[in-house]
Amino acid sequence: MKNTIRNTKKGILMVALLATVTGFANNAKRDAKKTAVVIENVKEGNLLTLKDVYGITLYKEAIATNGIYKKGFDLSELPNGDYLFELEKDLEIKTIPFTVSSNKVSFNKTDESTYFKPYVREANGLVYVSKLNPSSADTTIKVYAIDIYGESRLSFTEVVENSQIVEKVFKLEKGNYKIEIHSDNKEYTTFINN
Incomplete structure (x- = not known):
């Protein structure tokens, strides 16, 4: 009887452990699709906008803290095409263009530009x-x-x-x-x- 209870406890523990590991694996798969956007020298109140090639705003966020902005975006879910992040500061607007093609995201540093307001x-x-x-x-x-x-x-x-x-x-x-x-x-x- 003691062995049956002990084996049942071990079985329940193994099922719980397996469920936890599977949950972490699913989250890891979802996080693996995310693209990390890192922008230095931001200030509280700067505005980050994601736009499509037609200038339609898909996402907008006011930066909450000074320093370095870091966030993961699942950009691979966007339809194929050209997009850009636009960071609006006090007197300048920085554009960071990227392309989505077959669920792959590619940034081109040479196409980044800055406009002064x-x-x-x-x-x-x-x-x-x-x-x-x-x-x-x-x-x-x-x-x-x-x-x-x-x-x-x-x-x-x-x-x-x-x-x-x-x-x-x-x-x-x-x-x-x-x-x-x-x-x-x-x-x-x-x-x-x-």
């Missing part, structure tokens, strides 16, 4: 616009005056060509303004109320 600030009736532009791409600046009905009227426009640094200062009268800056196939809009 314009910096617009208002002080003492002057509006300062500056933008780092290493590619010397044409940069269009448009200033719209907004009336009390919300209608906007173009007050100023300028195209800055072949310049790696864009710096402009505007003296604006009291009122509401919209400033649009077009550069690197992106548009940035800022509203000024002075």
Whole structure:
């Protein structure tokens, strides 16, 4: 009788151990499909976005801590095609493109790029616009005056060509303004109320 109880306990223990090992193996298989995304020098509040080739946002996350961002993504489940991670910081946007083909994910470091956002600030009736532009791409600046009905009227426009640094200062009268800056196939809009 004692041997039967002892053997039954051993059998139950072996079944429990086998179930645990099988569970770990299944998790390992799922985790093996995940792609580790590691990005250095992030700050709390930076925005990480996963987009498809058409610019449709598939995933968005605000970074919670400063330092190094690490996360596993199962990118192999995406349909075949081109995608990108976009990390939006205070004054720059870094793009990390990748391709999914037959459930295989490939990143190409040489295709990574960084775009610099314009910096617009208002002080003492002057509006300062500056933008780092290493590619010397044409940069269009448009200033719209907004009336009390919300209608906007173009007050100023300028195209800055072949310049790696864009710096402009505007003296604006009291009122509401919209400033649009077009550069690197992106548009940035800022509203000024002075």
